[in-house]
Amino acid sequence: MEPRFQAAFKAMEELEKGAIANPDEGRMVGHYWLRNPKLAPNSFLRLQIENTLEALLKFSNDVVSGKIKPPSSPEGRFTQVLSVGIGGSALGPQFVAEALAPDNPPLKIRFIDNTDPAGIDHQIAQLGPELASTLVIVISKSGGTPETRNGLLEVQKAFREAGLNFAKQGVAITQEKSLLDNTARIEGWLARFPMFDWVGGRTSEMSAVGLLPAALQGIDIKEMLTGGHLMDEANRTTVLRNNPAALLALCWYWASDCVDMVVLPYKDSLLLFSRYLQQLVMESIGKEFDLNGNRVNQGLTVYGNKGSTDQHAYIQQLRDGVHNFFVTFIEVLRDRPPGHDWELEPGVTCGDYLFGMLQGTRSALYSNERESITVTVEEVTPRSVGALIGLYERAVGIYASLVNINAYHQPGVEAGKKAAGEVLALQKRVLAVLNEASCKDPVEPLTLEEVADRCHATEDIEMIYKIIAHMAANDRAIIAEGNCGSPRSIKVFLGECNVDALYG
Ligand SMILES: O=P(O)(O)OC[C@H]1O[C@](O)(CO)[C@@H](O)[C@@H]1O
Numbered sequence: 001m002e003p004r005f006q007a008a009f010k011a012m013e014e015l016e017k018g019a020i021a022n023p024d025e026g027r028m029v030g031h032y033w034l035r036n037p038k039l040a041p042n043s044f045l046r047l048q049i050e051n052t053l054e055a056l057l058k059f060s061n062d063v064v065s066g067k068i069k070p071p072s073s074p075e076g077r078f079t080q081v082l083s084v085g086i087g088g089s090a091l092g093p094q095f096v097a098e099a100l101a102p103d104n105p106p107l108k109i110r111f112i113d114n115t116d117p118a119g120i121d122h123q124i125a126q127l128g129p130e131l132a133s134t135l136v137i138v139i140s141k142s143g144g145t146p147e148t149r150n151g152l153l154e155v156q157k158a159f160r161e162a163g164l165n166f167a168k169q170g171v172a173i174t175q176e177k178s179l180l181d182n183t184a185r186i187e188g189w190l191a192r193f194p195m196f197d198w199v200g201g202r203t204s205e206m207s208a209v210g211l212l213p214a215a216l217q218g219i220d221i222k223e224m225l226t227g228g229h230l231m232d233e234a235n236r237t238t239v240l241r242n243n244p245a246a247l248l249a250l251c252w253y254w255a256s257d258c259v260d261m262v263v264l265p266y267k268d269s270l271l272l273f274s275r276y277l278q279q280l281v282m283e284s285i286g287k288e289f290d291l292n293g294n295r296v297n298q299g300l301t302v303y304g305n306k307g308s309t310d311q312h313a314y315i316q317q318l319r320d321g322v323h324n325f326f327v328t329f330i331e332v333l334r335d336r337p338p339g340h341d342w343e344l345e346p347g348v349t350c351g352d353y354l355f356g357m358l359q360g361t362r363s364a365l366y367s368n369e370r371e372s373i374t375v376t377v378e379e380v381t382p383r384s385v386g387a388l389i390g391l392y393e394r395a396v397g398i399y400a401s402l403v404n405i406n407a408y409h410q411p412g413v414e415a416g417k418k419a420a421g422e423v424l425a426l427q428k429r430v431l432a433v434l435n436e437a438s439c440k441d442p443v444e445p446l447t448l449e450e451v452a453d454r455c456h457a458t459e460d461i462e463m464i465y466k467i468i469a470h471m472a473a474n475d476r477a478i479i480a481e482g483n484c485g486s487p488r489s490i491k492v493f494l495g496e497c498n499v500d501a502l503y504g
Contacts (some may be wrong), residue, residue, distance in 0.1 A: 001253070001402075005246055008401035009238045015397070017041060022200075022408035023291070029408050030198035031393060034206040035228040035386070045198075052194055056208050059171075059191055060215035063135060064106045068190070071168045073133035078169075080130050081109040081216050082123065084151040085139030085209075087279060088201025089173075092389075093139075093213040095276040096205065096224070099269045099385050105217040107135065112155070115147040120154045131162050135216070137171045139209050141195045143178025146420075152180075173208045200408055202280045203393050206386070220382045227386025235394045245394035251326075251373050252300060252399050258371075260325030262318065263304040266358045267332040269380050274304035277392055284396045284407040291404050298403050304328075308357035315361060319368055327365060327372040329358055330388075334379035427467045429455045431494075432501065434478065439497035445481070446492055468492055 015021040018041030021029040033040040037049040062068040066077035073079075083093055090113040097109050110123050127134055136155055140148045159166040171191045172184035184192050193208035204210065206228050211221045235245040252261070261281065263274035286299040304310065307329070318325060335341060335351025343349055362372055375391070377384040400407030433454040437444040446454070448468070452461040465487050472480040472492075482490035 001250065002240065004402055005240050005250075005398075006238065008246070008249075008398045009243075011401045012394070012397060013236075022406060024406060024409045024411070027408070028198040029200070029203075029397075030196065031200070031203035031206065032232050034199065035225040035232065035390070045196075048194070048196065052208055053211070056193055056212045057215060057221070059193075060212060063216060064218070070133050070135075071165060072163075075133045078107055078133050078135045078216075080127060080134040081107045081213060082112065082127065082134050082136045082155065083109060083139060083213055084112045084136065084148055084155060085173075086113050086145060086147045087283075088204050089139040089141065089145075089148065089209055091202075091272075091276045091279050092205030092210040095272040096210055096214050096219065096385060097217060098272045099380055100214065100219045100382055101217040102219075107216045109213055109217055112151040113147075115150040117154070120151060124155065124158045131158060132164055134169060135171060135190075136166070136169055137173060137213060138180060138184075139173045140178070140180050141175055141199075141201050141204065141209075143172075143174040143180030143182075146417075149180075171212070173212065202283050205276075205389055214382075223382035224386035224389075227381075227383035227388075228390040229386075230383075231387040231390030232394065235390070245391055246398050248373065248375075248391065248395040249398040249402060252395070253402050255326040255371060256300070256403075258324050258326050259299060260301045260303070262325050262327045263302060263330065264307045264310060264327060264361075265304075265330035265332070266307040266354050267330065267380060268306060270330055270332070271306045273330065273388070274302055278302040280392060281396055283410050283413070284400060285403075285405070286412070287405040288412070289405075291406060296403070296405065298405055300399075307361065308354060311357060311361055318370060319364055323370065325370075327362075327370070329362060329372055329374045331358060331374055331376040332378075332380055333376065423463060423467070426455065426457060426460060426463060427471075429457070430464055430467055434492060434494050435498050435501050438494035439499065439502050443493050443497075448487055448490055448492070451492060465490075 011021070015029050016032050016039055018028050018030070020026055028041070030040065030045070033045065034049060037046045040046040040049060059068070063078050069076055070078055083090065090111055094111055094113070101109065110126065112120050112123050124131065138148065138152050156166045159169070167187045167189050170184065170189040171193070172180050172189055173193045173195055174180040175195050175197060181192060193212060195204065195207060195209060199207050206225060211224070214224065215221045231244070235243055237243045240246050240250070263277055265271070265273050281300050281302045288295060288297055290296045318327065335349065335354070341349050341351065362374065365372055375388070377388065396407055430451060433451055434446065437446050448461055448465055452458045452464050455464065457464065468478060468480055468490070469484065471478045477495045478492060479495055480490050480492045484490070
């Protein structure tokens with residue numbers, strides 16, 4: 001493997017110097033500069049990074065100290081953060097909050113990371129009167145992701161209904177001049193922080209995306225950056241056996257007949273690490289074509305929660321069942337902060353049990369020829385979390401070089417987004433057809449075949465059935481009579497005719 005690693009190291013060196021490492025999108029890949037701005041290929045980018053860090057530190061200090069206040073909160077200061085974002089604009093902040101937020105943070109954080117109305121309602125309801133002291137951070141690199149836009153619109157509605165001025169409590173993190181940036185600027189939001197073209201969503205935790213929410217929770221973000229920076233330095237050696245990320249990528253390569261990567265941190269606070277890695281690894285490595293255009297269908301499937309909890313869920317299958325995986329144990333040496341430990345039986349602490357479970361599971365797997373990797377950190381601190389993120393970011397990049405794919409684009413995601421748009425367009429046509437039939441006198445109930453025919457979408461009849469079932473279940477003025485279980489029996493019409501839509 002040595003020559004291939006030397007090629008991967010060279011590619012990484014070029015990437016760090018500002019090469020167009022994401023060729024399809026014509027982009028540089030600069031997340032390593034975030035923790036060492038001196039590496040940035042020019043002084044303009046270096047200053048952008050430094051100024052953004054300085055600005056967000058000042059902003060978070062002012063919010064935490066109460067210098068920046070919400071306009072109409074009885075507490076007189078911000079007490080909550082509501083983060084609206086999805087994918088790379090949520091997973092890092094969620095992981096870091098779970099891993100590092102103190103028990104009583106200066107601001108507590110909540111997330112809206114979906115376009116599920118009930119989920120959004122739940123988050124807003126949980127805030128209750130504290131909405132008045134909630135700082136809403138809307139995070140979207142592109143500034144146009146529909147789920148995030150919907151979350152924003154829902155939150156803004158809640159603010160209006162509570163008689164609050166959203167702009168005075170809203171912060172945008174997005175690329176300059178994106179739709180979100182323009183909205184925030186025109187509406188005069190409290191603050192805006194930039195996302196950079198050369199930082200991908202899934203590697204954005206150490207940009208404003210991850211750093212601002214972390215700082216507001218009282219997490220030492222400079223330590224996170226230091227951890228990432230030190231890890232990057234260790235990963236720059238071209239001596240394979242001394243390079244942690246290269247060794248990790250080598251293990252993945254060695255195990256790549258087993259495409260399932262089970263990540264098991266034995267530490268509750270690292271529960272969301274595997275969820276975070278799911279995007280980082282799968283969106284980066286899961287590719288149809290290699291860089292030469294050959295179909296390769298690459299991928300590593302990441303899952304896992306935490307040990308020893310998962311031992312009582314699926315470890316049975318790992319030990320005895322289908323052998324299509326390798327496990328990564330994340331071992332944390334420090335059980336508790338110093339001075340808090342006690343022996344619950346002579347010579348044994350609670351943490352000793354956790355340790356025993358990890359080692360026992362590892363041995364039990366090994367005895368049945370199931371291989372594993374162990375990543376050990378001394379304790380969960382901002383520095384070690386920064387280092388873990390740095391380790392996996394670099395391992396993904398190196399692995400991508402080994403299998404000759406572009407780790408930094410996500411063409412497959414676009415297909416789903418486009419298809420979702422087509423479903424919503426079809427829904428509008430269905431509504432128009434139903435409206436026309438429902439405006440007749442007498443109303444003309446239609447079968448699904450008739451709806452599909454009039455929509456000129458006979459091939460989409462199943463989707464039309466789904467659209468109608470969904471709308472009928474949601475008080476949308478659609479009346480569907482018949483038996484859901486036998487779609488041919490269904491007849492549909494609207495409860496009222498919308499004359500404007502008919503002629504508009
Ligand atoms: O930050 P944005 O532009 O809203 O995108 C959110 C996420 O959507 C994706 O583009 C596709 O899932 C991710 O790569 C990204 O992290």
